[in-house]
Amino acid sequence: MAGATHNVRVTFSGLAYTSDPVRGGSAPGAEAGSSADRFERDTLDILKRLSRHPIDPGPTSELLADLGFDSLQVLELVGELEDHFNIAVPLNALTHIRTVDQIVAEVRRLVGQQEVAP
């Protein structure tokens, strides 16, 4: 699978620009730092590790649209999160989760469930 970055530079009418498949999706005020808990920190680490391009994910970054994950990588991410946090992500969660903070919230919810469970 051709997963590497393909930059296409098109020049016409005196205009040149590069199309880069992946943009950092960091939103204003989304700097990772002080308030980041372990769920957020670890999730971001896993996202960066699985991405085939350098990414700078923020809470509102969308997995498919901003971070350049394809449907295969989304499932790889779910597998990694399940192993790392020892959780089972329900099937229908996959159809609704789009952004990084939705992932973190789902992880937090599932870990919480686990800790409450006998």
Added chain:
Amino acid sequence: MIAGEACETIAGTLVAAATTTKGVRAIEHDGQAIEMPYAWLLSDSLRIAGALQIRGLNPGDRVAIVVPEVAGFVRAFLGITTAGLVPVPLFPPGQAGDVSTFTRQSRDLLIASQASAVVASADVAPLLDLEHASTSGHVCQLLTIDALAEGPALLVPVPVTSDRPALIQFTSGSTAMPKGVVLSHANLHANLSAIAGPAGLAIRPDDVGVSWLPLYHDMGLIGALLTSIYARNDVVIMSPVLFLKRPTAWLDAISRYRGTVSFAPNFAYELCLRRVKPSQIAALDLSSWRVAGCGAEPIRCDTLESFADRFACTGFRASSFVPSYGLAEHSLAVALATGGVNVDTVDSARLVRDSLAVPASNGAANGHAVRLVGCGRPFPGHEVHIEDETGQLLPDRHVGRIVARGPSVMAGYFEDPAATAEALHRGGLETGDLGYIAEGQLFVCGRTKDLIIRNGRKYHPPDLESSIADVDGIRSSNVVVFGISHVNEADQVVAVLEGRASQTSRDIVDQVRRRVRETVGLELDHVLLTPPGTIPRTTSGKVRRSETRARFQAGTLLTGGRISLDAPPGSR
């Protein structure tokens, strides 16, 4: 029930399999295993069939299935077929883009198949748009497995003659213009007996199938489930989600259940190479795996060789590889090559320039050589010919259109005589693939149709074009998407847009990529924003996709401007 006749229907094969102690083990996305012996599946499907009957469904009616759970899908499918109804498997949500895409596409397929009912799991049901799937004079009911399992049970499957439709498979045609492959019970029986028979996989009573392939796809449904029922063998069917989350789950299942027959597209073997860790490999015993099938997308020698090397320590044998070729319109398999990988090393320049597969003088060491994998011989009672544009047979090693004939060829596309006439003419099935025959073996080396294949999934350019046309500032008439297939590489996907250069150009390109990822989950390799007038058109103004591709490949698409491609080695 008439024994001889009934055995040729799916329900007939289930009745026969139910006399054994064998069955289906379903492994769901969370690893939960559910055992369903064929005897239990038969009584369950008689209950479901009865429940379908009292809901007013009549033999021949289409019933769609949108069930992501393995056990639920198997039960729904067998219940529907036992009632003499025609199952129409549809892909579940979360597999090909966002929820609204799923809702729209599933509605279009329900309309196209004129489904009288849809069996859906509880999670999926709210995502279906049944209001608009019911056309005039035609209502589509929503049913769940749990409601159907109550019965009342039929005593025997509803008898169906083998020329009746057994299944409608929507893997062919774009979602914009869906084409449903109609397979009769006789079609399926011909293909299943060829696959399992002595000229095929020579299936034995103690074979154990293992599959992670989606059941809404022909290779999972026919290749794994129906072949196993037909052969009365045990089969382990796991959720594709489990495999894609953890590829090692596939190999673990083969190791644990002593799997002997397991098929997957090339990318699945790649995924194992990339993601199965050494510690996981150390725990595997793959010595039982005698048929490691590879098909549904172009097969790469490098992948198979690397896999055989890496997994040799588990007892895996390279001779287990069975490279295969097939398509939904031919039920499933056209040819398969048992006995290992047969590589033909040919001169790539002559292949492209002269459509001739000339053995390369210096073998693989020669930079102009390409290695192709043989897919075996046609099955008994079936024919595969290589023809030129006029329908003339071509001699060995001449590349031409692959045309298949025989009892596995579909009856046609559902309610689509024009598309059927295009696919089935001069008594043969136009596969849309290019290939050649050498020493009796079929080699596949290209496509005549505009299909794009990535990770075993098929994409149709018109679907990609229509999703791009949603982006602000782009008109559908100004977009062309095409794939570039390389003999030994994954397809590259190129989008050419016409627009006016402005500060927002970069944004438009980003939005296009984004839109395609969101709706179909595919990454475009190249996006070109070009000046108006770049895309070649017919006199009536229709875009000419093949010509656009040819000019792109020749580097002459932008006559006024310059294109420079900064792509990694190997992707041209």
